[in-house]
Amino acid sequence: MSIKLRLILSNIAMITVPIILFMITSFLLMIVFLGDIREMANFLPESHNYHKTKQEDTLLFLSLKEKSAADPEELLSKEYLEALNKDLKEIDSGLIIRKNDDVIYATSELKRVHTQGLPVFGAEKSFRSLEKIGEQTFAIKQHDFYLHDGSQISLFLMRDASPWNQFVRTFFPILFGLCLLILIATNGLLAYFVSKSIIKPINQLKKAAHFIKNGNLEHSITASRNDEIGQLTQAFEEMRIQLKASHEVQKQYENNRKELIAHISHDLKTPITSIKGYIEGIRDGVADTPERRARYIQTIYTKAVDMDHLIDELFLFSKLDLGKVPFEFEKIDIKNYLTDFFEELSFDLRKQNVELNFQFNPQGDYDVLVDRDKFKRVLANIINNSLKYMDKDKKELTISMHSTNENVEISIADNGPGIPDKSIPFIFNQFYRAEQSRNKLTGGSGLGLSIAKMIIEEHNGVIKLESTIQVGTKITIILPY
Ligand SMILES: Nc1ncnc2c1ncn2[C@@H]1O[C@H](COP(=O)(O)OP(=O)(O)OP(=O)(O)O)[C@@H](O)[C@H]1O
Ligand SMILES: [Mg+2]
Incomplete structure (x- = not known):
């Protein structure tokens, strides 16, 4: 597998593996905490242990009820509602007030709720009941009362209760931590395996290069994979073989050159020695007859021609070698x-x-x-x-x-x-x-x-x-x- 493909796959895995693991763990978490996946639909504030919130929630609802009995006009005043807002936030709820058929007040997060879907006047609910309004599900407490002028007022204390929402809200810190952990683990493992498959052959190459640097051309390496590094290893090995061959040729040339110098000295020395001998013969009168002298001179001439030939060849060779002919x-x-x-x-x-x-x-x-x-x-x-x-x-x-x-x-x-x-x-x-x-x-x-x-x-x-x-x-x- 090529490194490119490996990197692409590991990148894909880096994304998909955490997602899959995350889904599996959240599924398991649900089962662990809820006992059964089907329980999830019932996963509501009432059915869960929000004791503190539940209590406050009840208290707030009661105080609203009391207020509506004692001073309904004030309940609807802007100041009172604004002050209430803080308490509502604490119990994670919102409030909608309906006068006759018109919604006259809604806390900010409930502004977009389809109010036509709200229960009718008179359907008072002191306990949270699950209502599907539009696309959302809410846990709702409802209180109905009349104003002095006879208009019908309904208060809706509402909390977003979609089961998934609720679940995420509860376990968000755990899930976030888990997500991070899974990401780090996947990333670490993948990086380890991918880099291991790259670093090992690179180290092998480094070692081989070291051998060559030190003049050892015998150390051969074989590519274990057919990826880019494998090809590099192959090319490196071919380079080593080439280098070794040229090294040997170089050595051979070197030997030949040494031999040549020995030869040239020998080949030049031999005729020179005999030329010297013949000339001495002539000088000292050993060649005492004209025929003998003529023979001596002929020999000297032949030797000189041999030397001339050798020098000629050497000269031509070096000129050809230098490309100067x-x-x-x-x-x-x-x-x-x-x-x-x-x-x-x-x-x-x-x-x-x-x-x-x-x-x-x-x-x-x-x-x-x-x-x-x-x-x-x-x-x-x-x-x-x-x-x-x-x-x-x-x-x-x-x-x-x-x-x-x-x-x-x-x-x-x-x-x-x-x-x-x-x-x-x-x-x-x-x-x-x-x-x-x-x-x-x-x-x-x-x-x-x-x-x-x-x-x-x-x-x-x-x-x-x-x-x-x-x-x-x-x-x-x-x-x-
Ligand atoms: N016709 C041939 N028969 C037998 N051996 C030959 C023949 N031609 C070449 N060789 C061999 O090849 C070698 C190389 O020949 P080459 O002509 O390059 O060099 P040389 O004859 O030794 O010297 P140079 O030609 O420079 O005087 C010779 O030394 C000889 O051993
Ligand atoms: Mg020859």
């Missing part, structure tokens, strides 16, 4: 471009005893946007690898090409040693070299393929590698039109 794209027919490229290379390949197969569909559309120089670099890096790591006597290189509706696919396959499966996912990573080639004398920085990848991605293309150990390696480049 400008690309000049032009629309070319990649089929013609490749044909030229391999033609240039064919002499070297033949010399190295490599058999070259070039396969493509002549009908295909091979126009793509390419930066000539950078793409040449990609091809050179791939073919250099194939030649460098080749371990067969019969060397084969197969270039195939085909076009689809959206792109051109070029693949270059060799029949070399292949790459172990566990190395394939990392092969395009910077500075990565598969285990088996690190120990060989092939040399290399592990930058060739990552440079190729960066260049192809700059072309909005994709580069992939498939390899089977002992069978060979195939690199596929996909370029969009």
Whole structure:
């Protein structure tokens, strides 16, 4: 259940539960106090223990009776009635005076009573009797008398006696207190349960965040609910996994960089040492014949070329890495471009005893946007690898090409040693070299393929590698039109 729904439900419960509980308790209270719910209709001042009020009520009625006998004119005077008002309030009653058929006086709370419904003259009642007048029920005492001029006067001492009214009046403090108590209890309980279901997972999250803050990325959390906090927990867990993965990649890069520095120092140190040796040989006259001297100079030159290549690659790599290499794209027919490229290379390949197969569909559309120089670099890096790591006597290189509706696919396959499966996912990573080639004398920085990848991605293309150990390696480049 979502938190939103839970809050809505708890708010509804906050209103309905107290109402229901209140109704139940007042019902029970009625039964407790009145014995039976049916008694409620009889719940009148007479039938109840209002001894004090009842007494005063009787006394007042008696005094009114006496007054009507002794001095009826004064009874009707404004001053007398005003003075009476206070006593009436004390016993919770009102007074109506009717002269013949007209009401000549009514206390304020009785002003709206339908006076036509009042009992007729002569129906004197000394005890309260229950009368339904209009919509209301009153407990009424009635006294009738004549004035000197013969007009008929009726006094009605009246008290609102609707059973519910009476009940509420009696138990109001208890009911009010009860109402408040029920409200507080419901509110408290609901707040407790709702907040418990929210606070617990938040604490769990807090703990997990604390672990991450302290660098512990192993502590996993699982969402126990599918509400907003559950989703947050899920997202938090995914973030942790992501963070852990990138942490590991970072560590891997760091290791690779360290290895690279060791490699570069080694790769630069080796040729420099031999260059120094050969130069000393020439200087000290060890190379005493012109042929020997020429051989020494050739070796020095080769070593310098190797170093130049390494530095070149490093330089290009860091520039690509920083995004500082400008690309000049032009629309070319990649089929013609490749044909030229391999033609240039064919002499070297033949010399190295490599058999070259070039396969493509002549009908295909091979126009793509390419930066000539950078793409040449990609091809050179791939073919250099194939030649460098080749371990067969019969060397084969197969270039195939085909076009689809959206792109051109070029693949270059060799029949070399292949790459172990566990190395394939990392092969395009910077500075990565598969285990088996690190120990060989092939040399290399592990930058060739990552440079190729960066260049192809700059072309909005994709580069992939498939390899089977002992069978060979195939690199596929996909370029969009
Ligand atoms: N055709 C291939 N056959 C076998 N292994 C390969 C082939 N191409 C790449 N590899 C493996 O992939 C690794 C990464 O190649 P990459 O070209 O990036 O670096 P490198 O050749 O070691 O160094 P660099 O190319 O920078 O001189 C190589 O070290 C090698 O282990
Ligand atoms: Mg290489």
